[in-house]
Amino acid sequence: MRRLRLVIPAALALAAALALPAGAPAPAEARVGGRPPPFVLPAAAGGPTSAPFRMGDHLGQRPVAILFWATWCQPCQQELPFYESLYQRYREQGLRVVAISMDSQATIMRAGPNARRLNVTFDVVTDVDTRVTTQLNPRRAAPFSIWVDRAGRIVREQEGFSPAEQNAVAQGIAELVGR
Amino acid sequence: MDLRRERRGAPRRRLAAPALLALVVLGASAARAQSDLSFELPGVGRTTFSLTSTTTLRYRGENYDANRFDDDFGSLYQRFDVALQADELRAEARIDLFVPHTVLVESRCVGRPLGVDDPSCYLDWDLRPERLTLRWEPSEWVVEAGDTQLVLGRGVALAFRKVDLLAVDNALRGGHVRYQGSNFRFGAHGGLANPQNIDPIDLRIVREPQDVVVGGNMAVVAPAPLGVTLGVHALRVGFEDVDSIDGVTRSRFTDRAVDVAGWSAEAAGLADGQLALYFEANGLRRTQRLVDQARSETGRGVYASAQLQLTELTILVEWKDYTNFLVAPETTEANARRIYSAAPPVEYDGPQRLRGIGNQRGGAIRMDYAFLPGPWSFSVNSALYAFNEEPHRDPFEGVLVSHSWMTLAKRQEYGGDLNWSLDLQGGARFETLLHDHDARFRSGDIDRWMIHGRLDITVGSGDHAFDFIVDHRHEREIRGDVAEFQIGGASVTYTFGIPFTLTLSLRWTDYQPGVVVSRGRREYNFLGGEFYPSLEVRWTFEPGTYLSLFAGQTPGGQLCSGGVCRDVPTFEGFQLTFVGRL
Structure with a gap:
């Protein structure tokens, strides 16, 4: 145990050293990560769209912003209208936005109307058994956003949302669409 | 079987240090990854690797419970969620590591036996792989081996999903086949319940019961514009003959099983998408044996909803009729991890304590x-x-x-x-x-x-x-032990762009009078035993990678979600969390 007590602080210090970038934070800098699975999810009843969302139809063809949200999540209520404004700005250039509701069976019927109240027009789908959420958002953070570029690669993941991020997110989406 | 004794052992402890170092360094390196981690796998094709790492260093002070051996200890908790994704194949795993008593203070239990010999000295280190899944998704098929989330209907019959508030993450570990065609769907599932139940004090995963679940569902979808979906489902759960949380105490019942069969109908887009209807009916049979006497009883679970969606107005009407209906070892099951159904409660999704969740009738309008x-x-x-x-x-x-x-x-x-x-x-x-x-x-x-x-x-x-x-909420319990109590809080959060977030919070509760009195004796609780101040700072290095520090106190008490409740102890101390993604 004495040895472990020495190892853990050392490991954490090393972890912090590896994690910290050398310079100032670079929030808009893109990372290249994995690929999302070609999931299919049903539209939320009473939501802005009625057809299922098929990720396979968009992978490798156009940029997609995947938003994990829930009716009980207050920051999500601020994130969805902002992405709606970006969707209106860039939809002609191919941007797709899909909001995946993490609501359980207790609140799932409220997901569609909630999105309508937020004046959202992009796809709003449900994932009651959380199977897609488990794959793409294993920490089950809400809100949680994933950007997928035209090549089908995940280039950005972000937990949380605040209106203070709007400039950085808008700049990032512009780069994603133009990429 | 004495599981706590089995976990102890010098060889595992000798391996812990290098394994821990390697794991933490690997996790931290995720934050700096800038390259595409794609590669060609023979016979599989282009495959990408992804990793989410969560490292938590925590110091927990006084819990204000009866056990003084789980106070004042430091711990390290490490979780990796890793995945390999190809066109049709995906492999996932979650690795959890918990190391207590190692960072800041010596264990108070030194020289004392662990576990069953002395239940108060239960903190021990733990390393285990979790959420192992191999998934093959050719076209409209999904074939899985391992852990998967699964909900039948609206969860009245079966709900294997994460309950975030209660820190219970239910999965069914076994074999799964699903077909998701445009007009026909079916699924067949069999395996063991695998509820990843996190202990609120030591963050260790509580030992899971070996409950056997076998079930399936089938649905046909009428083409648009009707868009009606008719489905049937059935399942059987055989419960392990244990009752206590550590699997030691055996139940007085044996051969406990629950069978459920039901059907559902859904029309989500009637009247040009303005009307959505849902109906589900389930019958339940519970069998068990007490000594040599076999017992059997029945129940039912019915849920219906109708939602009218006009341009500006939405009206939602819900109805439920749950009679002696709970997919759990007991009709009045107390352990959240062993309740495998999650029937919609139709009520405000708040903190109120719902009672008799398997025996309710009524409705709601919104x-x-x-x-x-x-x-x-x-x-x-x-x-x-x-x-x-x-x-x-x-x-x-x-x-x-x-x-x-x-x-x-x-x-x-x-x-x-x-x-x-x-x-x-x-x-x-x-x-x-x-x-x-x-x-x-x-x-x-x-x-x-x-x-x-x-x-x-x-x-x-x-x-x-x-x-x-x-x-804030003010509650009065006329008949109960706690006559009247208040629970609430206030917080202010400042955010600067993406990188910086600062939250100051003050919670208050007098729900647990004994805790309030003993907290009031502490010199540093200058606000009084009912108030819990805290501060949280978060720094995001780049999207998806951040470091957060929480310092302060949070109240304990009863947390409830969908009628399932869990008692959580008071927390005071600090927590440093690092999340990295690759």
Whole structure:
């Protein structure tokens, strides 16, 4: 145990050293990560769209912003209208936005109307058994956003949302669409 | 079997140090990854690797519970979620590591036996792979081996999903086949229940029961414009003959099993998408053996909803009839991890304690109005139903619940120099006796009442944003042990762009009088035993990778979700969390 007590602080210090970038934070800098699975999810009843969302139809063809949200999540209520404004700005250039509701069976019927109240027009789908959420958002953070570029690669993941991020997110989406 | 004894052992401990170092360094390296981690796998094709690492270093002070051996200890908790994704194949794994007593203080249990010999000294290190899944998704098929989430219907019959609030993450470990065609769907599942149940004190995963689950579902979908889906489902759960949380105490019952069969109908897009209907009916049979006597009983679970969606107005009506219906070892199961059904409660999804969740009848109506395209909206909600904690008696011989609440909201409108949003909620809830409880409490008397409110205002300008939240509830329990209590809190959060977030919070509760009194004796609780201040700072290095520090206190008490409750101890100390992604 004495040895472990020495190892853990050392490991954490090393972890912090590896994690910290050398310079100032670079929030808009893109990372290249994995690929999302070609999931299919049903539209939320009473939501802005009625057809299922098929990720396979968009992978490798156009940029997609995947938003994990829930009716009980207050920051999500601020994130969805902002992405709606970006969707209106860039939809002609191919941007797709899909909001995946993490609501359980207790609140799932409220997901569609909630999105309508937020004046959202992009796809709003449900994932009651959380199977897609488990794959793409294993920490089950809400809100949680994933950007997928035209090549089908995940280039950005972000937990949380605040209106203070709007400039950085808008700049990032512009780069994603133009990429 | 003595599992705690089995976990101890010098060889595993000798391996812990290098393994831990390697794991943490690997996790940290995720934050700096800039390259594409794709590669060609023979026979599989282009494959990409992804990793989410969560490292938590924590110091926990006084819990204010009866056990002094789980106070004042430091711990390291490490979780990796890793995945390999190809076109049709995906492999996933979660690795959890917990190391207590190692960072800041020596264990108080040194020289004392662990586990069953002395249950108060239960903290021990733990390393285990979890959530192992191999998934093959050719076209409309999904074939899985390992852990998967699974909900049948609206969860009335079966719900294997994460319950975030209670830190229970249910999965079914076994074999799974699903077909998701346009007009036909089916699924077949079999395996062991694998509820990843996190202990709120030591973050260790509580030992899972070996409950066997076998089930399936099938549905046909009528093509548009009708769009009606008709489905059937059936399952059997065989419960392990243990009752206690550590698997040591055996149940007085044996051969416990629950069989459920049901059907559902859904029409989500009637009247040009303006009307959505859902109906589900389930029958349940519970069998068990007490000594040599076999017992059997039945129950039912019915849920229906109708939602009218006009341009600005939404009306949702829900109805439930759950009679002696709970997919669990007992009709009045107390362990959240072993309740495998999650029937919609139709009530406000708040902190109130729901009782008799398997024996309820009633409904709710919700009306939302949005002043579109403007930012304002409001909703009016009302639920009225009865429950009975005695599962074999009619709900309307028990307690009547009436709960009404309203919400006024303004969404963010982006584009200007200053933008703001508001969410204001308030309501009242009453429980009224429908039977003569005793000479003092008669039918028609109020059993419990609660008033609650919440205000959330967010103001943003450029790279700066402030979020103010205040919530409070006042509850009175006429018959119970705690006569009257108040729970609430206030917080302010400042955010600068993506990188920086600072939250100051003050929670208050007098729900647990014994805890309040003992907390009041502490010198550093200068605000008093009922108040819990805290501070949280988060720094985001790049999107998805951040470091956060929480320092302060949070109240314990009862957390409830969908009628399933869990007691959580008071926390005081600090927690450093690092999240990295690759």
